[in-house]
Amino acid sequence: MSMASNAERSEALEWFDIAGVDDIIPGTGAPARLGDKQIAVFRDKTNIYAIDNLDPFSDANVLSRGLLADMKGRICVASPVYKQHFCLKTGECLEDATVNVRAYPVTLRDERILVGIAE
Amino acid sequence: MSKQRLLVIGNGMVGQRFLEELVAKTQAYDITVIGEEIRPAYDRVQLSAWFSGTTVEELTLCDENFFHDNGITFLTGTKAVSINRTAKIVKTDTGMELCYDTLVLATGSYPFVPPIPGNDKAHCHVYRTIEDLEAIQASASSSQSGVVVGGGLLGLEAAKALKDSGLVTHVVEFAPQLMAVQLDDIGGALLREKIEALDVRVHTGKATQNIGTGTTARYRLNFEEGDLETDMIVFSAGIRPRDELARSSGLSIGERGGVIIDDHCKTSDDSIYAIGEVALWQGKIYGLVAPGYEMARNLASTLTDEAKTFSGADMSTKLKLLGVEVGSIGDAHARSEGSRICSISDASRGVYKKLVISNDGKKLLGAVLVGDTGDYDSLLQYSLNDIDLPEEPISLISPQSGDKPVLGVDALPATAQICSCNNVSKGDICASIAAGCTTMGAIKTETRASSTCGGCTTLVKQVLDAELKSQGIEVNNDICEHFSYTRQGLYHLVRMHGIRSFEELLERFGSGNGCEICKPAVGSILASCWNDFILDPKHVGLQDTNDNFLANLQKDGSYSVVPRIPGGEIGPEMLAVLADVAIKYDLYTKITGGQRIDLFGARVDQLPAIWKDLTDAGFESGHAYGKSLRTVKSCVGSSWCRFGVQDSVSMAIYVEKRYRGLRSPHKIKMAVSGCTRECAEAQSKDVGVIATEKGWNLYVCGNGGMRPRHAELFASDLDDETLIKYIDRILMFYVRTADRLQRTSVWRDNMEGGLEYLQDVVINDSLGIGEELETEMQGIIDTYECEWKRTINDPAALKRFEPFLNDDTPDGDIVYVRERGQKRPARAEEKQQLKVKEIA
Ligand code: SRM
Ligand SMILES: Cc1cc2nc3c(=O)[nH]c(=O)nc-3n(C[C@H](O)[C@H](O)[C@H](O)COP(=O)(O)OP(=O)(O)OC[C@H]3O[C@@H](n4cnc5c(N)ncnc54)[C@H](O)[C@@H]3O)c2cc1C
Ligand code: SF4
Ligand code: FES
Numbered sequence: 026m027s028m029a030s031n032a033e034r035s036e037a038l039e040w041f042d043i044a045g046v047d048d049i050i051p052g053t054g055a056p057a058r059l060g061d062k063q064i065a066v067f068r069d070k071t072n073i074y075a076i077d078n079l080d081p082f083s084d085a086n087v088l089s090r091g092l093l094a095d096m097k098g099r100i101c102v103a104s105p106v107y108k109q110h111f112c113l114k115t116g117e118c119l120e121d122a123t124v125n126v127r128a129y130p131v132t133l134r135d136e137r138i139l140v141g142i143a144e
Numbered sequence: 145m146s147k148q149r150l151l152v153i154g155n156g157m158v159g160q161r162f163l164e165e166l167v168a169k170t171q172a173y174d175i176t177v178i179g180e181e182i183r184p185a186y187d188r189v190q191l192s193a194w195f196s197g198t199t200v201e202e203l204t205l206c207d208e209n210f211f212h213d214n215g216i217t218f219l220t221g222t223k224a225v226s227i228n229r230t231a232k233i234v235k236t237d238t239g240m241e242l243c244y245d246t247l248v249l250a251t252g253s254y255p256f257v258p259p260i261p262g263n264d265k266a267h268c269h270v271y272r273t274i275e276d277l278e279a280i281q282a283s284a285s286s287s288q289s290g291v292v293v294g295g296g297l298l299g300l301e302a303a304k305a306l307k308d309s310g311l312v313t314h315v316v317e318f319a320p321q322l323m324a325v326q327l328d329d330i331g332g333a334l335l336r337e338k339i340e341a342l343d344v345r346v347h348t349g350k351a352t353q354n355i356g357t358g359t360t361a362r363y364r365l366n367f368e369e370g371d372l373e374t375d376m377i378v379f380s381a382g383i384r385p386r387d388e389l390a391r392s393s394g395l396s397i398g399e400r401g402g403v404i405i406d407d408h409c410k411t412s413d414d415s416i417y418a419i420g421e422v423a424l425w426q427g428k429i430y431g432l433v434a435p436g437y438e439m440a441r442n443l444a445s446t447l448t449d450e451a452k453t454f455s456g457a458d459m460s461t462k463l464k465l466l467g468v469e470v471g472s473i474g475d476a477h478a479r480s481e482g483s484r485i486c487s488i489s490d491a492s493r494g495v496y497k498k499l500v501i502s503n504d505g506k507k508l509l510g511a512v513l514v515g516d517t518g519d520y521d522s523l524l525q526y527s528l529n530d531i532d533l534p535e536e537p538i539s540l541i542s543p544q545s546g547d548k549p550v551l552g553v554d555a556l557p558a559t560a561q562i563c564s565c566n567n568v569s570k571g572d573i574c575a576s577i578a579a580g581c582t583t584m585g586a587i588k589t590e591t592r593a594s595s596t597c598g599g600c601t602t603l604v605k606q607v608l609d610a611e612l613k614s615q616g617i618e619v620n621n622d623i624c625e626h627f628s629y630t631r632q633g634l635y636h637l638v639r640m641h642g643i644r645s646f647e648e649l650l651e652r653f654g655s656g657n658g659c660e661i662c663k664p665a666v667g668s669i670l671a672s673c674w675n676d677f678i679l680d681p682k683h684v685g686l687q688d689t690n691d692n693f694l695a696n697l698q699k700d701g702s703y704s705v706v707p708r709i710p711g712g713e714i715g716p717e718m719l720a721v722l723a724d725v726a727i728k729y730d731l732y733t734k735i736t737g738g739q740r741i742d743l744f745g746a747r748v749d750q751l752p753a754i755w756k757d758l759t760d761a762g763f764e765s766g767h768a769y770g771k772s773l774r775t776v777k778s779c780v781g782s783s784w785c786r787f788g789v790q791d792s793v794s795m796a797i798y799v800e801k802r803y804r805g806l807r808s809p810h811k812i813k814m815a816v817s818g819c820t821r822e823c824a825e826a827q828s829k830d831v832g833v834i835a836t837e838k839g840w841n842l843y844v845c846g847n848g849g850m851r852p853r854h855a856e857l858f859a860s861d862l863d864d865e866t867l868i869k870y871i872d873r874i875l876m877f878y879v880r881t882a883d884r885l886q887r888t889s890v891w892r893d894n895m896e897g898g899l900e901y902l903q904d905v906v907i908n909d910s911l912g913i914g915e916e917l918e919t920e921m922q923g924i925i926d927t928y929e930c931e932w933k934r935t936i937n938d939p940a941a942l943k944r945f946e947p948f949l950n951d952d953t954p955d956g957d958i959v960y961v962r963e964r965g966q967k968r969p970a971r972a973e974e975k976q977q978l979k980v981k982e983i984a
Binding site: 097 | 625664693697700944948949
């Protein structure tokens with residue numbers, strides 16, 4: 026992916042205020058609504074991440090309830106149903122790259138979590 | 145050309161092995177087998193395990209289709225009564241006449257009963273077949289005391305069986321010492337001392353004159369001097385070959401019995417062979433199975449025109465008799481010319497070890513070990529493979545472990561025999577590893593190593609590990625990439641260093657940030673040790689989703705609710721509460737396999753309200769979600785049942801309340817039955833309790849599920865207090881030492897020393913940790929609180945059950961349809977249809 030397209034995308038993002046940082050206990054995730062979508066928002070020691078909440082393997086809205094896992098340095102969530110790992114930065118599924126989920130950009134403003142979505 | 149007719153008489157251990165070896169090589173024979181026993185061959189070596197609950201099916205050596213699949217005609221319960229060698233016909237007691245081209249005698253041996261007047265009384269037994277054991281058990285149930293006549297290997301095994309049946313047990317031996325064949329006098333004396341310490345009374349140098357009627361017991365054994373009263377007798381005074389068929393048909397027989405065979409197992413008749421304990425080779429009858437297997441292998445080769453010969457077999461043995469370790473290798477009595485002896489004996493530890501060394505001091509000819517057989521494997525390798533001894537041979541058996549020259553498996557030649565029962569060499573094992581067998585199970589199936597007496601298991605494992613290592617495959621028992629420790633190791637770190645959080649453990653002993661393997665494992669360890677609230681913010685990120693929401697995740701993302709119903713006892717008012725809650729929240733209800741009621745289909749956000757209703761009515765969490773105590777199944781017991789001998793329901797409720805909430809390596813299931821009919825199926829549980837007239841029998845390490853395993857009898861006739869004490873200790877020892885997600889059954893199967901070791905730790909407190917374990921358990925019991933009650937009253941914890949961070953409307957993707965009057969998750973296509981309808 027080229028820098029240009031990246032920049033293009035970030036320009037077209039709409040940011041949603043989801044919750045306060047302290048609404049999520051470090052080391053866990055929580056679900057949120059983003060329009061008619063569900064997303065899973067995670068907090069580790071230093072960062073906040075957001076990916077789809079829908080687990081493509083079980084077709085249930087559960088990824089926010091998975092355990093955070095450090096897979097050789099990649100921060101992932103393990104699906105609570107059948108335990109596949111999804112990278113929190115890219116949404117990539119470590120076990121099967123054909124079933125990735127979406128990852129969403131996150132920023133913090135005044136201790137609030139903002140998640141971006143392309144318009 | 146029609147097939148050659150091969151007739152085999154006897155389907156014991158060796159006869160069966162011969163069949164297996166033969167059909168694996170050739171289909172050229174039309175095979176018929178005559179077996180006197182009513183069942184196919186079973187593992188006689190493990191016969192005593194029958195007393196501790198191993199079933200006949202488990203002891204059986206072949207699967208039921210073996211004969212059919214290999215086109216073998218098998219006549220069970222049929223005895224051969226004569227051989228007509230000229231006509232080549234064998235007659236049976238059922239009146240059949242069977243023709244043969246080739247005949248194999250595999251008739252084994254029979255227990256010798258000394259010709260003592262009175263030896264045929266009702267409660268006199270021998271110890272060789274399943275039927276013998278059944279008869280012994282029946283006698284024991286109406287006896288207080290028992291005598292074993294014969295202090296050899298088998299006699300001591302029989303003594304253990306009597307002792308375990310709760311009888312006052314005596315061993316009467318004609319020779320001046322125990323196990324005279326395998327041990328020297330010092331070893332025999334030490335063994336005696338140890339066995340007597342276990343309250344088995346030993347009488348050596350006693351010849352029984354006759355068996356008369358007793359005054360305080362059923363019978364009286366009269367010796368030349370003195371007498372002994374007893375309710376029952378087991379004769380174990382040696383074995384005699386069953387050579388009667390061979391005798392009556394005129395085959396050559398040894399002076400003291402046994403069918404004489406040559407190096408090809410052929411008898412004096414060219415068409416007849418003999419193998420196993422009936423065969424006499426170079427004046428020797430082998431009373432062990434390994435030489436028999438060797439003969440079976442050789443005969444199978446001979447009959448397929450491969451030139452293999454039998455050249456004798458090793459008679460070394462290592463066993464545990466009545467809990468005492470005993471080993472005997474080669475020339476234990478130092479009969480070889482010019483042999484020299486060096487020995488150590490440590491009275492305080494009860495250990496005696498002796499080496500018999502060749503004249504030039506270079507080779508090991510034999511050894512005797514009593515009280516500690518730790519050195520057996522390596523000594524056997526020195527002796528079997530003619531390995532040169534170190535400068536100071538005594539260092540091989542000296543207790544200072546530091547300077548002991550280790551004979552690593554690397555040092556063994558490829559020809560070294562690792563499994564003597566099945567004649568498997570190191571080379572065979574390495575070949576199977578090269579062919580892809582990288583687990584003990586695979587090697588066992590492929591090579592048969594360690595599948596008989598199990599004595600070589602450690603050695604096989606060492607060869608496996610060493611071989612994998614040399615191939616660059618690391619043998620790694622680490623729990624995951626973040627901790628280079630096993631679960632047991634982590635448990636000790638947490639306890640010893642008083643560690644209270646995952647972060648602290650990771651910082652001090654781990655690396656990275658943890659994963660879904662180590663987090664729940666550590667979460668469980670922390671809970672086992674300190675019993676903190678698992679939804680405390682510092683622990684909540686460690687819990688699997690089930691623990692995390694104190695409920696079981698279902699396929700559609702909803703949860704199930706399982707309140708505790710201790711012992712399965714529930715009154716109508718409480719049933720009504722469950723009914724009300726199920727109706728109020730529209731939950732699917734089902735009786736579980738664990739004697740309680742499961743309510744399915746609750747959304748995360750409904751859980752707190754549901755549990756508020758339940759806890760208000762007096763229900764508690766059932767921990768169906770946790771690696772912790774699940775249910776204690778009960779039967780109605782003596783309160784209602786006409787057969788019940790104890791109040792099993794009260795005991796089950798007591799036990800369930802005592803251990804509820806205990807976090808452990810895996811889930812724990814228990815049951816209490818009110819009598820031996822066992823309606824609560826306690827023998828399939830991790831902890832099973834069965835009422836007896838005198839108290840409770842405790843069974844441990846059973847499992848249903850994927851690999852069912854019968855629980856084993858751990859202790860009998862316990863009073864309430866001892867029962868609970870033992871369970872406390874067993875559970876806490878399990879919590880301390882098991883691997884992650886290891887049920888007690890697997891834990892037990894992997895335990896070196898097996899059940900006896902566990903009994904030693906728990907009953908005899910051999911590790912000196914008994915009280916510690918009890919105190920730790922008491923700590924858990926004292927700090928128990930219902931997790932749901934706590935959660936409902938904790939606003940911070942409740943926050944996590946809200947449907948969304950930014951919205952209070954529940955998840956609309958969870959869709960139900962109705963079936964048999966209740967709801968169930970809609971299938972994908974049903975969901976689709978429902979959506980279409982909605983839009984329309
Ligand atoms: C609900 C129930 C089936 C039922 O409708 O009856 C059930 C349901 C589940 N069982 Fe079970 N088992 C249930 C009784 C049993 C029994 C029978 C018993 O306990 O008497 C067994 C065999 C006995 C045993 O465990 O030794 C049993 C052997 C298993 C196993 C295999 C364990 C093993 O060692 O092989 C698993 C898988 C595991 O734990 O890894 C399992 C796992 C499960 C899980 C947790 C699977 C999962 O991860 O979703 C199921 C979810 C429970 C839930 O949602 O509430 N369940 N499960 C039973 C709940 C009993 C209770 O009241 O707590
Ligand atoms: C309690 C016990 C513990 C033992 N422990 C060990 C041990 O730890 N290590 C070890 O190496 N060995 C041990 N042994 C010895 C081992 O079991 C024997 O060496 C082995 O079973 C011999 O095999 P076999 O086939 O020659 O004889 P068996 O297994 O006795 O089989 C012979 C079969 O032939 C049948 N038969 C006999 N005559 C006839 C006939 N006329 N017609 C039809 N069928 C007939 C018999 O009924 C029997 O089923 C133990 C034995 C016992 C009893
Ligand atoms: S186990 Fe015994 S007491 Fe319990 S129900 Fe069965 S027969 Fe009755
Ligand atoms: S030595 Fe008996 S099974 Fe290997």
